[in-house]
Amino acid sequence: xxxxxxxxxxxxxxxxxxxxxxxxxxxxxxxxxxxxxxxxxxxxxxxxxxxxxxxxxxxxxxxxxxxxxxxxxxxxxxxxxxxxxxxxxxxxxxxxxxxxxxxxxxxxxxxxxxxxxxxxxxxxxxxxxxxxxxxxxxxxxxxxxxxxxxxxxxxxxxxxxxxxxxxxxxxxxxxxxxxxxxxxxxxxxxxxxxxxxxxxxxxxxxxxxxxxxxxxxxxxxxxxxxxxxxxxxxxxxxxxxxx
Ligand code: PGA
Numbered sequence: 001x002x003x004x005x006x007x008x009x010x011x012x013x014x015x016x017x018x019x020x021x022x023x024x025x026x027x028x029x030x031x032x033x034x035x036x037x038x039x040x041x042x043x044x045x046x047x048x049x050x051x052x053x054x055x056x057x058x059x060x061x062x063x064x065x066x067x068x069x070x071x072x073x074x075x076x077x078x079x080x081x082x083x084x085x086x087x088x089x090x091x092x093x094x095x096x097x098x099x100x101x102x103x104x105x106x107x108x109x110x111x112x113x114x115x116x117x118x119x120x121x122x123x124x125x126x127x128x129x130x131x132x133x134x135x136x137x138x139x140x141x142x143x144x145x146x147x148x149x150x151x152x153x154x155x156x157x158x159x160x161x162x163x164x165x166x167x168x169x170x171x172x173x174x175x176x177x178x179x180x181x182x183x184x185x186x187x188x189x190x191x192x193x194x195x196x197x198x199x200x201x202x203x204x205x206x207x208x209x210x211x212x213x214x215x216x217x218x219x220x221x222x223x224x225x226x227x228x229x230x231x232x233x234x235x236x237x238x239x240x241x242x243x
Pocket of ligand 1: 038138
């Protein structure tokens with residue numbers, strides 16, 4: 001794992017966007033794995049800026065997201081479908097038919113998981129996957145205890161994850177209890193992974209991650225990133241402060 005420590009959130013976003021833009025410029029048909037949450041917002045702003053001011057085109061890029069809440073329609077403002085549209089897709093020239101996010105209201109969640117894994121395999125491999133990290137070490141919605149061999153599956157969200165994400169909803173009660181997420185194995189199929197972390201709230205998770213190299217274990221799902229050969233952690237000083 002390559003570790004890049006920078007001053008602050010803006011620099012985390014800057015480093016990540018440079019890596020993404022280099023990839024897109026090198027391969028216009030890149031499959032780009034995307035994440036939601038607060039961490040990638042600055043990255044997406046920079047990518048929008050790069051599209052508008054430096055003509056970086058996403059016309060032939062395919063994007064695939066990690067996860068979606070079960071029970072939220074695409075149109076629900078807190079759905080990850082809506083998040084991606086509002087924060088990135090509507091501002092760049094990506095072809096919406098080439099953006100993939102699980103369906104949060106499938107007839108059969110199990111069938112949707114199988115379908116999504118097939119999408120990953122048919123458009124993939126993901127050339128570059130963006131990840132954030134949960135305070136409990138989750139990647140995607142792979143909560144502690146997740147099987148490292150997991151493919152796309154339904155998860156019950158931990159109380160801490162629901163509390164962390166309640167800020168996107170009117171109340172904690174409205175945060176869905178379940179989600180569909182790429183599994184750990186699905187994520188590790190990516191050719192290259194960038195894990196972004198910023199702020200003191202992530203400091204314990206980053207310390208645990210960096211201490212877990214010799215102790216990869218399901219209690220801390222992000223530890224499985226040590227089994228991949230091309231991971232770059234971009235972290236600011238606050239998130240690195242416990243290391
Ligand atoms: P955050 O979430 O970017 O909103 O902190 C990260 C995650 O839960 O993966």
